Amino acid sequence: MPRLLHVAGLALVPVLLIAGCNSSTTGTDDTNDRSDTSASQGPIKIGGVVSKTTASGYGKADTDLGAKARFMMANDEGGVNGREIDYIGSEDDFQDPGRTITAVRKLVQQDKVFAVVPVSTVTIGGSADFLNTNKTPYIGWGTLPAFCDKPYGYGYNGCLVPSPGGTVSTSWPGQLASVLGGGEGRTVALLAQDNDAGKFGLRTYQQAFPGAGFTISYGKATVPGTAVPTDWSPWVGEIMSSNNGKAPDVVVSIMQTPGNIGLFAALKRAGFQGVLSDATDYDPSLLKQAAARETLQDVQVFVQNMPFESTLPEMARFKEYIAKAKGEPVTEWNQSMMVGWNSADLFLAIAKQAGPNLTVDAFQTAAANFRDTYALVGDRKFPEGRKESFGCAAMVQLKGEAYTITSPYKCFPTVPFS
Incomplete structure (x- = not known):
């Protein structure tokens, strides 16, 4: 039998929120031409x-x-x-x-x-x-x-980091359109952190959502990237009036869990009645935290793999x-x-x-x-x-103390990225 390491732990990786590339020493000073090498006839x-x-x-x-x-x-x-x-x-x-x-x-x-x-x-x-x-x-x-x-x-x-001249998946807006019965005539507000990953994510989804019929009423990457704000009122105020003085139909958070919880709680307190969505809160550990569980109720979470349910x-x-x-x-x-x-x-x-x-x-x-x-x-x-991405995803929603699938796993087309 092969040697296998015993590992355990819990981690979630946010979708398209780590698009930046960290460099290190390439270490290409001694190389081996392995193009014709075999894995032998053994293991x-x-x-x-x-x-x-x-x-x-x-x-x-x-x-x-x-x-x-x-x-x-x-x-x-x-x-x-x-x-x-x-x-x-x-x-x-x-x-x-x-x-x-x-x-x-x-x-x-x-x-x-x-x-x-x-x-x-x-x-x-x-x-x-x-x-x-x-x-x-x-x-x-x-x-x-x-x-x-x-x-x-x-x-x-596939490749989830589009470059100019490439394509970007419409899976997130496509899944939201499935939940809402269509994206045409719907408005969406996008909010991200003020860092390279946040700006890149915002740029990506500003091009993806119109491809599914949505109109973007608000799009900013202005949330501090170093600490979660304690006062969300500046962003909530702008979002709640971004649709010609009214709230948009959908608010999409391109942030990680702490930011999502802070923003969504503030929007709910302000009376937001539309759809809230993010890509990082499909996490069983959150169900053990009463405050998080309450805030994330009914949030539509974009998931790029087949849901565990x-x-x-x-x-x-x-x-x-x-x-x-x-x-x-x-x-x-x-x-x-x-x-x-x-x-x-x-x-x-x-x-x-x-x-x-x-x-x-x-x-x-x-x-x-x-x-x-x-x-x-x-x-x-x-x-x-x-x-390009293969463009497949599902949508899940927290209801009570369990996640439910609100839109099944399926694949969506891509649109040009510039």
Whole structure:
């Protein structure tokens, strides 16, 4: 059996809120041409790099658990083209650029992994250069430029960081339109933090929402990025009169949970009767916090993976193997588990298509024209996924002490991004 690391933890990764790219030393001074190297006829060695530990205490350790579970399921089903996956676990880079390159170098040069899966760290930038130079495939959630237009980098749901001339998904506004019965004639206010990620997110959604028929009545990235405001009245006042003196139909927060809770509570106190939406508050841990649970009631949360409330057999298998990999019953599910699982699943799907003689060249050839549909992610396709998102998502809503699916998981078209 492959070596597997036992990991646990809880972490949520905000959608499109970490689009900035942290750089580090590229470390491309000694490279290896791996283009024709094989994973041998024995086990296929895979390792990942994950920010399990961070200075804020908000780590992503369960990404490792998700990958472990998916590779375990693959081995139980006979491996990939009859070959077992030797998952050696994920290195903890502590979300530090220097440690990221050290971890990546270890995996490639010392451990001799065939691919780095999963990758879940915002400090992958310079290390991605090393991976591409050393012809090492790597897979993660495509929220960073390292997964976009790079020959060996793959986002399991495509590239979520559009560049001018590319495209942007209409999945968030499309899902809101589904909930509302259409976006035409509806107004939306967008609010983000005053930092690079917030400004980028605002710019992205200012172009996406009109594509689904919405009219943007308000769009600003002016919330301080260093501390959550205690007084939200300046923003609430502007939002409540932004629709020709009236409140908009929808308020979308492009912020993380603390900002969302502060803004939504203030809007409710001001009498806002429309729809509130964000992309980060699908988190079972919030249900244990009375104030958060009350504030987030009825908020429409945009989710880029199949919701855990799904009754599909693929979700049942996910839950079965997460518990099996952890070695104990699991009652709380989180985004990090899904990031690890889906990263591993994409690797397995491409490797299967590449055939039993798995070389880097064979993997790259298979990936170059890859097409499939996987229930927990939706439609997957490359090379399109190097430049655009696959555009699949669901909408969930907190009702009482449980989340419910308000719009099922489905895929949406993209629109030009400038």
